[in-house]
Amino acid sequence: MIVPTTRLYIMFWTFGGLILALLCLGVSGSQSLYDVQWLPCPFVDEKVQVNKEGHIETKYINREAVLQFGNVGDKPLHPAFITFLVTASKVDMRRYLEGSEDTLHCEIRRYSTGGNVMRWPTAGAQDHDVWFTCTIRNTQGLFVITTFLRHTTGTPAQGQMDFLQWTTVNDRDLLTTSAAMVVLTRTPSVKVGFLKEPNLHCLFAVDHKLPHATVEWRLQRHGERSKLFSYSSRTGKTEGSGVAVKAIAAGNASIKLPPTRKHSEGTYICSVMVPPLNGSHDIPLTISEQPRVSINVGSTLSMTLGKNEKLICDAEGYYPLDVNIEWYCEESGGSPMPSLLENVMHSSHRYNQDGTYSLSAIFYLQPGLENSGYKYTCRVSHKSLLTPIHKSFYLIVTEPDSTMWYILIIAMLVITCYMLPQYLSGRKTARKRFF
Incomplete structure (x- = not known):
């Protein structure tokens, strides 16, 4: 043939x-x-x-x-x-x-x-x-x-x-x-x-x-x-x-x-x-069920230097099981490529009564002043989605308010000046009674 x-x-x-x-x-x-x-x-x-x-x-x-x-x-x-x-x-x-x-x-x-x-x-x-x-x-x-x-x-x-x-x-x-x-x-x-x-x-x-x-x-x-x-x-x-x-x-x-x-x-x-x-x-x-994606902060997160924050990204109600959740960080001014965060923990898949699943991705943020203005994004991909879902927030980092420290110091001095004479007077009276 x-x-x-x-x-x-x-x-x-x-x-x-x-x-x-x-x-x-x-x-x-x-x-x-x-x-x-x-x-x-x-x-x-x-x-x-x-x-x-x-x-x-x-x-x-x-x-x-x-x-x-x-x-x-x-x-x-x-x-x-x-x-x-x-x-x-x-x-x-x-x-x-x-x-x-x-x-x-x-x-x-x-x-x-x-x-x-x-x-x-x-x-x-x-x-x-x-x-x-x-x-x-x-x-x-x-x-x-x-x-x-x-x-x-x-x-x-x-x-x-x-x-x-x-x-x-x-x-x-x-x-x-x-x-x-x-x-x-x-x-x-x-x-x-x-x-x-x-x-x-x-x-x-x-x-x-x-x-x-x-x-x-x-x-x-x-x-x-x-x-x-x-x-x-x-x-x-x-x-x-x-x-x-x-x-x-x-x-x-x-x-x-x-x-x-x-x-x-x-x-x-x-x-x-x-x-x-x-x-x-x-x-x-x-x-196929598409995941519902949310993060536990608003569009802007304000933090004081020295503090830390627990960030959670939830993907809920998806099916089938396989889902991928990633956290990315993008420098202010727009870096060429957002960097993938490595210190992210994932929960186990949670089975819901309706047959769907849920998963959380968690990381702890303790930023420096240089991180102010950074954009943090949670990216969720799933076979039910044509394109991944993104949820983002911008970070603002501020130094502790020095005025509060002054107030605390003055308060401690006032308390010390008030309490110390009373303490010394009390000890003097006690000694007279003893002798």
């Missing part, structure tokens, strides 16, 4: 970008994605073989291909590459696309029915149809959609597993396909706080009247899977909750989760099975 050269690859993407730019031109300067005629869509081919030990080995080969929308008999727009021609059906993946073409990442793969040989219930389908999946991701996280493409070949299967006898796809081949089923999520990943009730989106559609379908939701966490919901239209049996059963008939398999807690984190898997197809999307859910 010959992989196209790098030069041809560059020409393809350059020409492809030009075509896409031309397609985008219109009255408003933008294009409806429903009118896209083609997309660059690499084909991840497979070479499968059984080794000497009897184990199946798979080698993946990246090949350049085009996803083209049109009708049976259309010629390839880019004949130098493999063309997957998606003909009109009741399922059109383009209606679900959002954003612009440059935010779409497309990939085509082979699909194995796992030995489940059956005819797809549409006109022209055959028992030996070949299946592919086309997955389009929005790079900005708006959606992920997987479309099952059915391709009819002239050669029926020979009784082996389909992946052991993949239909050969040559460079420059045009494969006429039909979109049979799509599975879509508009929540490819979810990040929420505690005690939220997120909706995980899962939509599907088929190219004919909805046949017997099975919908399942599972949670994978720490290597274990647990079933959250299942529904079979064949039996009408429902297990679990969170999905509106009536909505499934319209292709809506979204689930609403109960209030999130620590154990809610994991990968949620929406599966839609319409034999012989089984489409699914993995939706990772993470819990």
Whole structure:
């Protein structure tokens, strides 16, 4: 199998970008994605073989291909590459696309029915149809959609597993396909706080009247899977909750989760099975709470020379556990780089009842007069934050008030002058009585 050269690859993407730019031109300067005629869509081919030990080995080969929308008999727009021609059906993946073409990442793969040989219930389908999946991701996280493409070949299967006898796809081949089923999520990943009730989106559609379908939701966490919901239209049996059963008939398999807690984190898997197809999307859910940061002084701290002060920076209510708290000092006049304070002590992580954590960073400040005007900053970084949180104060250092010392000295002299005569007089009287 010959992989196209790098030069041809560059020409393809350059020409492809030009075509896409031309397609985008219109009255408003933008294009409806429903009118896209083609997309660059690499084909991840497979070479499968059984080794000497009897184990199946798979080698993946990246090949350049085009996803083209049109009708049976259309010629390839880019004949130098493999063309997957998606003909009109009741399922059109383009209606679900959002954003612009440059935010779409497309990939085509082979699909194995796992030995489940059956005819797809549409006109022209055959028992030996070949299946592919086309997955389009929005790079900005708006959606992920997987479309099952059915391709009819002239050669029926020979009784082996389909992946052991993949239909050969040559460079420059045009494969006429039909979109049979799509599975879509508009929540490819979810990040929420505690005690939220997120909706995980899962939509599907088929190219004919909805046949017997099975919908399942599972949670994978720490290597274990647990079933959250299942529904079979064949039996009408429902297990679990969170999905509106009536909505499934319209292709809506979204689930609403109960209030999130620590154990809610994991990968949620929406599966839609319409034999012989089984489409699914993995939706990772993470819990994130931003820390509340405070310091125990105001924007300005006034201190007298010789005194010391306990400075505390608190980061409270954050999740997950890892957080970093640092104290910095910046000289007056603005030094090029604030210096990191080394004499900082950290408390242990405190676990709160709501599942969040708290931490304190403490240091004792005993400044000199040269520290007056310095800026002290507590910097807190956490994975929930796009940028660290800063809390600062300015230090003012003053000498002790000399007037107070004078007052104290005079007071002591007055007391001494008053008390000493009385003390001496008392001793003199006592001696007279004694003699």
